[in-house]
Amino acid sequence: MINLKEFNYGELERWVRQQGWKKFRAKQIAKWLYNKKAGSYDEMTDLSKEIRKYLKENTELNALELVTYQQSKEDGSIKFLWKLKDGHTVESVFIPERGHNTLCVSTQVGCAVGCTFCFTTRDGLIRNLTTAEIIDQYIQSQRFVGFEPEKRISNVVYMGMGEPLANYENVKKSVQILTDDRMLGLSNRKITISSSGIIHQIRKMYEDQSFPQVRLAVSLNAADQETRARIMPISETNTLEDLMKTLNSLPIKTGYRIMLEYVLIKDLNDSPEDAHRLARLIGKNKKRYKVNLIPFNPYPGSPFERPDEKRVNQFHKILWQYNIGAFVRWSKGKDISAACGQLRKKEMEFHIKVL
Template sequence: MNEDSTKTDLKNLTQEQLVQYVESLGQPAFRGRQILAWIYRPGITDFTQMTDLAKEFRAILAKNAFMSRFQEAMIERSRDGAVKFAFRLADGLIIEAVMIPEEDRNTLCVSSQVGCAMGCTFCLTGTMGFRRNLRTAEIVNQVCAVRDWAIEHGQPPLTNIVFMGMGEPLANFDNLLDAISLLTEQRGLDFSNRRITVSTCGLVPQMRELGDRTDVNLAVSLHAANDAVRTSLMPINKRYPLTELIEACRTYRQKRRKRIMFEYTLLEGVNDTDADALQLAELLRAVPCKINLLAVNPAGDAAFRSPSSARILQFQKILRDQGYTVFIRTSRGEDISAACGQLAGQGWHPQKVTTNTAIPS
């Protein structure tokens, strides 16, 4: 079913915008906050369920607005417990999100764009090219849909949200900020800022603005410690080279004791030598940070290979000896193309993916 372009999707509106919207309908401001408290409750799909609103006002809402949702998803489960969800959007495009259950948390990796324009050479999403930005509702509906699926299947609740799915989050900045507002609003999805992480390949101006306007965690996809290698892997480095990127990280506005997470994908023979580790240690010296090491995952025709376990451990040891907190992130969902760098909205049989679109209430 297609979206009704004559109606307003309330899930595209932050609390402030929702207040303004109900005022445009002749209602007092508190009605907007009242509606928001209903929209993100599990199982709320119709205005008739909002029992503390006057019947006449519910009729006005039904005439002028709707609450979009993803009704169904194509789902694949990995041997390691990761679950990949594919959602078909109103225009037929497909996005993917991945739930990663762990002992102490349940993390959802969400998408912010259909495709990606950044062109990182080790990432399958980049081979799609850029199709479009996701609207605010399409971002938060990934969280709503997976939350509802977890409830229905007796799974632990979602605890963490990471913007590490399809797309560059900071290239969809306004919708990202609105989605974060709804994710952290108590009347909305009520996640803590410290439980939300935004990853970027290094859009420096947007990084600065993110720090000024939110308190969420920042992860920076680094993947090389010198400009020559990083530019060969990540074209964005031509626009914002390492000197500029690291200075933006050094001056990034964040709460005390918070540290930037640097993501470093290890590629055999490209960025995994002892010299690379020492260069990385020197590069990050002035930035309060943690480092995540990740062996590259297979991504289409890319020729990159993962270093040996011994090489990865040696790389970690060098950084730890230099005083850094360094984690080796275990890849999850590789057998269902759900691991880091593998999301591409491909391989789904079109007859098996139910249309997931905005359904007017």
């Protein structure tokens, strides 16, 4: 059966007309799906009974089923475990922040990139998520937290399970739905796609006129090729030198600086020498980048450790001395394994609340 959340607005309009209905029905359906975030077809009261009956019998409304959730006692973050139609599971995280709320969404079941410091990659790649499965993480998370103005999810980061640009078409369509004013209507500036650095896909995204311009974050994690290849095998074919050449050449609009994500790992990439090396790598392109320093988030069986706060602050200070815009992100949701690099497709452990 077709899930209507697979369609961007143009596709939804075409599908509506194929059913022999008038074009304005697409606007009505989109309103219920995305503005009202309806949980059933019966709620769509301005559609005729015949249309609602047809939709019930021939389409699916929900792509996910909420299995469990955990809420952090430290910062209020909520980690959701969703069950897909084929029985696989993925996670997403609601993050309350000062003045806005962010949702971290997954794009794949597992991940094939193989970063050695990331828990998600332990399961390998099972499959890509569909457009509907990506979008439904947003819609059902919003339903769960409520519709009060202060609960509105205004920011979406593609930083959950998987490499977003390895699921290019479905991610693109989900971004179209998120940013279309006739659908979810989020600001392009409030959406960030994080990539491990697949060079040809990054170029493709910037050259693709149908891909709404959103923010790009790139997992750098080392300022030399040897270290980066050690912890990110993708760097063997997408070298640090080629990656930086590509990023330095991208057309960047004002206010759309590229985020360089740098996970700080004790005694691996966190020394003052590493900080100076990173500054030299950025060089004269300081206005093009922001650096997001993320102290490593441990997970069961991890061979790595988090550096202490003094070491993190020293690294940060050195970048500032070069006038490089950098900040430290002490990840939220650590107490529920919802922080950066901790998501995994298995059932959650400890203190699980089952709905």
